Amino acid sequence: MGKLSEAEKKEKKRIAERRRRERIKNDPILYERHKQRDRERYAKRKAEGKVKKMSERTRREQKALRKYFREHSKKSYEKKKQKNKVLEEKPISLPFDSGALNDHDPLSTSQTLGMKSPINIISVTEPQSPINTFADSSVPVSPATSESSSKEESAGLMKSSTKLPVDIKEAVVKFYEDDENSRMCPGKRDYRVRNKIRKQKRYATESLRDLHKKFQAQHPEIKISYSLFCRLRPFWVIIPNVLARETCSCQTHENFNFVVSALYKHKIISESSPNQILEKNCCDPRYVSCLTRVCLECNNKRVTYLEFDNSAEIDYKAWEKQKKAYFKNGEGRITLQTIKANVLGTTL
Known part of the structure; x- marks a missing residue:
C-alpha cells in the first residue's frame, strides 16, 4: 500500500472523527460526560471574560453575530426540510426479503460510519418498465406527499406568473x-x-x-x-457621494436646497426641489439664456406662491461658519468650522 496523500489523510481523519462522535452519542454515559465537559469549558471561558453577552458587544459585532445566527438557522432548516422530503418519498417494495441485506445494506453502513447525508437504496429486481416500478397501485401514497406536491405546483405557478417581463x-x-x-x-x-x-x-x-x-x-x-x-x-x-462629486456643491447651493425644502414643507410653494422650479420657470434648464433670464419666452415667469401667513415663523436648516476655540499643546487656538445649524425666520 502506497503512501497516502494529504487529501486522503484528511478524509481518513474526518471519517474517524465521525465514528468517534457517533460512538459518543450512542453511549448515554459518554454523551453526558461530553456535555458536562462542554459546560465546564464554557463556564471557564465566561469567567475569563472571553465570552461576551450580546449587550456587551458593539453594534458591529452584534450585527455580524446575528447574521451568523440567521445563516446557521437557515442551513439547519434546509437540512431538516431535505431530510423530511426524503422520508416522505414513496417506498419501493422489494421482491426479496429485506433481511438478506445484512451487512451489505448501504443504509446500515452509512449509519455505522456516522454519515449525515441520506443514501438512496437501489432495489435489485428483474427488469421492469419505469412506469410499473413507480406507479404501483399497491404502494400507498401519503396525504402529506400529495399535499406538498400540490403546494409546490401552486408555488411554481405563482412564481412563473409574477415574473417580470x-x-x-x-x-x-x-x-x-x-x-x-x-x-x-x-x-x-x-x-x-x-x-x-x-x-x-x-x-x-x-x-x-x-x-x-x-x-x-x-x-x-x-x-x-x-x-x-x-x-x-x-x-x-x-449614486454619487461627496467624494465622487464633480458638480458644484457649495454652501450657497446647499442652503438654497434647504430653503426650497422648507417652503414646500410649510405648503408655501408646490415645488419640492430646485430642479422642479427650473423646469417650471425655464424653457430648458440647460440653456444659459433661460437661466440668466434673457430668454424672451420665459423671462416673465415667476415662482407661484400659495396662500400663507406672513407672520408665521419657519424653521429650516442652513450651513453656517462658526468660530470654535480649542486647546493644543497647552495653547488656546480658534478654528473656523462649517456646521449645519437650525435657523428660525419669517417669510418677510
Missing part, C-alpha cells in the same frame, strides 16, 4: 443609461465588473426618487413601483 427591465436599464439621467465617467479605470461583465461607471444626475417620477412621466404605460425601480438599477449606475 424582459421589455420592462430593458426599458428601465435604457432609461438609466440615458445621458440625461446619468453621466459616464471618462477615466480608464472608472469601470465596474460583476459576473465577468465589465461596464464603464455612470453617475446618476438626480436622486432615485426624481428619476422614478421622470420614468413614470415618460412611460405611463409601464406601472412600476419605486422599490422595483431601485432594484432594477444597473450595477454600473452609481
Whole structure:
C-alpha cells in the first residue's frame, strides 16, 4: 500500500472523527460526560471574560453575530426540510426479503460510519418498465406527499406568473443609461465588473426618487413601483457621494436646497426641489439664456406662491461658519468650522 496523500489523510481523519462522535452519542454515559465537559469549558471561558453577552458587544459585532445566527438557522432548516422530503418519498417494495441485506445494506453502513447525508437504496429486481416500478397501485401514497406536491405546483405557478417581463427591465436599464439621467465617467479605470461583465461607471444626475417620477412621466404605460425601480438599477449606475462629486456643491447651493425644502414643507410653494422650479420657470434648464433670464419666452415667469401667513415663523436648516476655540499643546487656538445649524425666520 502506497503512501497516502494529504487529501486522503484528511478524509481518513474526518471519517474517524465521525465514528468517534457517533460512538459518543450512542453511549448515554459518554454523551453526558461530553456535555458536562462542554459546560465546564464554557463556564471557564465566561469567567475569563472571553465570552461576551450580546449587550456587551458593539453594534458591529452584534450585527455580524446575528447574521451568523440567521445563516446557521437557515442551513439547519434546509437540512431538516431535505431530510423530511426524503422520508416522505414513496417506498419501493422489494421482491426479496429485506433481511438478506445484512451487512451489505448501504443504509446500515452509512449509519455505522456516522454519515449525515441520506443514501438512496437501489432495489435489485428483474427488469421492469419505469412506469410499473413507480406507479404501483399497491404502494400507498401519503396525504402529506400529495399535499406538498400540490403546494409546490401552486408555488411554481405563482412564481412563473409574477415574473417580470424582459421589455420592462430593458426599458428601465435604457432609461438609466440615458445621458440625461446619468453621466459616464471618462477615466480608464472608472469601470465596474460583476459576473465577468465589465461596464464603464455612470453617475446618476438626480436622486432615485426624481428619476422614478421622470420614468413614470415618460412611460405611463409601464406601472412600476419605486422599490422595483431601485432594484432594477444597473450595477454600473452609481449614486454619487461627496467624494465622487464633480458638480458644484457649495454652501450657497446647499442652503438654497434647504430653503426650497422648507417652503414646500410649510405648503408655501408646490415645488419640492430646485430642479422642479427650473423646469417650471425655464424653457430648458440647460440653456444659459433661460437661466440668466434673457430668454424672451420665459423671462416673465415667476415662482407661484400659495396662500400663507406672513407672520408665521419657519424653521429650516442652513450651513453656517462658526468660530470654535480649542486647546493644543497647552495653547488656546480658534478654528473656523462649517456646521449645519437650525435657523428660525419669517417669510418677510
